[in-house]
Amino acid sequence: MGLVVQKYGGSSVADAEGIKRVAKRIVEAKKNGNQVVVVVSAMGDTTDELIDLAEQVSPMPAGREFDMLLTAGERISMALLAMAIKNLGHEAQSFTGSQAGVITDSVHNKARIIDVTPGRIRESLDKGNIAIVAGFQGVSQDKKDITTLGRGGSDTTAVALAAALDAEVCEIYTDVDGVFTADPRVVKKAKKIDWISFEDMLELAASGSKVLLHRCVEYARRYNIPIHVRSSFSGLQGTWVSSEPIGDIKVEQAIISGVAHDTSEAKITVVGVPDKPGEAAAIFRTIADAEINIDMVVQNVSAASTGLTDISFTLPKTEGRKAIDALERNKHGIGFDSLRYDDQIGKISLVGAGMKTNPGVTASFFEALSNAGVNIELISTSEIRISVVTRADDVPEAVRAVHTAFGLDSDTDEAVVYGGTGR
């Protein structure tokens, strides 16, 4: 066997029992003849507790010191995990992001990895140790300050280390059995996906699937590192994410990989925009200058009588206030009548590379929604994805209807969710 990188989220190491359970699993991988590198998140609610403390001493904690604070969480979990492994008779050494050579830019709280120089990890592995690495953190190249990678950062650490160490696989252990054809909390008959391509996984992640974050999958695709998403609670095979099916997994590319949904977005409609060149540009330049990422955009057909049109776009609810403020401040420059803000929307997306060669997919998708009595407000498509915006209340029913219509339902209710969610 070769080198395996394993990542364990906060829910897998929530308490001493969890740490001991994870330690056993790591030792098993080692006993199977692998060199093992483990990336670990902070225990359970540690990060939230630290954030709470920070808010008590300072109303808007951020930047360098906030990163210094948050990284204490992984320091605790990784040291405990190394101790638990030693207690099982195997040698383990823990490394901070900095010690592990995770070099980032200087954007505190959401730094990006720009290089990984895992010399100390390699050395530790060569001595026969299991190497434990703090997830979610690195050190800035220019200032040598501690940085954090933002949401999902531990997964990215794992994939980046797997790439730098030329690992055979990056195993992401979580509290579900893998990636499902829909969110099992909404669709009881959702099926675990045995294998999914990087491309479909990217679309699912971008459309609201929370098992893997977009950034981590993107990194894995770039360096062609197979990801195996699986549960740290069960011993089951999970979902392989890779460019081609791996080993003895006998799957063809499915026409449809899954149905994702997202209720974290809001819709802003800019009403009464003069229908002339440059108007849309002015709106979206304003939004971009406020550093807000938007998702879908739709422009209504202009009413010939008035020469005015409406432009709608969706964005994270958390950015809603900021976007409205930015547009209002530039109302004169842009030129519009009014703004409408709607945070009672949801997005349903159908993802699958098979769409490209199956022309009936879009029609079937809309029919399924129509039969379920769901009204469509916005539509957006990519080569391997169709997304619609509906009322938030309609989302669960819509997801189930689409899941059934595309034959994704399992014969049994197989999905199990074991714990909370890590970071």
Place this chain on the structure above:
Amino acid sequence: MGLVVQKYGGSSVADAEGIKRVAKRIVEAKKNGNQVVVVVSAMGDTTDELIDLAEQVSPMPAGREFDMLLTAGERISMALLAMAIKNLGHEAQSFTGSQAGVITDSVHNKARIIDVTPGRIRESLDKGNIAIVAGFQGVSQDKKDITTLGRGGSDTTAVALAAALDAEVCEIYTDVDGVFTADPRVVKKAKKIDWISFEDMLELAASGSKVLLHRCVEYARRYNIPIHVRSSFSGLQGTWVSSEPIGDIKVEQAIISGVAHDTSEAKITVVGVPDKPGEAAAIFRTIADAEINIDMVVQNVSAASTGLTDISFTLPKTEGRKAIDALERNKHGIGFDSLRYDDQIGKISLVGAGMKTNPGVTASFFEALSNAGVNIELISTSEIRISVVTRADDVPEAVRAVHTAFGLDSDTDEAVVYGGTGR
């Protein structure tokens, strides 16, 4: 003004309120025109909680990983403190022991500082920042591993940084108003000492006074760094510890600085030792090989009839089991009849450089104990200290009697203890 190093213990930063209070005090020092370096311990019970977690995953946590774990505590407190200072409108940067250039040997859990290279601290100060440094921790010179300095390590960090930065003073903030002539919990009329020499402070620390640890005072004496021990809860002047009285403190060297006591030791008596050369050496070589530090040693006058004698010594109770085991294992080689173990003893010490030139001190000390009905079991003296071992139960009464006999009693009950004790 110049450069000030301030150290705050765990009880001073036990919660968000404490951190905000300490932040205000730091900002005051800065506003007074000082460059300020702050060394901070872990919040309140954090360290105990981490030790507890470690014991849950591994029965005997120790070494490299244990240090990695414990240092998370200071990481949290220092980041929060920096945030709280920023919130008051001043710039602050926090640094780990490693970032601050605290270089140690590789003895995990009780490393010794071998060098301090505070380049990043100096740089931060030159930019006008307040520098916050994690106490209790460093990085090993050879392996670049995180180390901890053991009990009282944060005080040592502060003094070592003060020396390396050529600070005017090292202020040790704690939960009492300074060093007292006796433990205020035992002697209500104990007086705060305005100034005490390094030498007397060293003897007090070695004799059971817990305000400053021996190692920290030793370091301060070597580099001639004045220490100001004071309360973080009150605004009062505390106790200056230095080679000569500082500034406008008008004090002569007192004849007696104070009375210290210690009930953490036990006594072992080796019974029936042949009274011939090499016997004592064999006993204490056995103890030294077990890495146990002993304190007092007394050999009884040999009984001429038997040619046998008894040898008694004191040592920390925590080492008692280990010492007994080591002696029993070597019983044959050493040659003795039996061992007696007694952990119901206490030590009372009178400390003061004035003893050297006041021959009546020893006599007065013994008279005071005798008048209080306290029986003396062992005696040991240095040039500026007399110590006796008594029954543990007699200690409080003995300390009060001696304190009164040497005219140390205050007119009022002035001592106030504000919180718990930090590390």
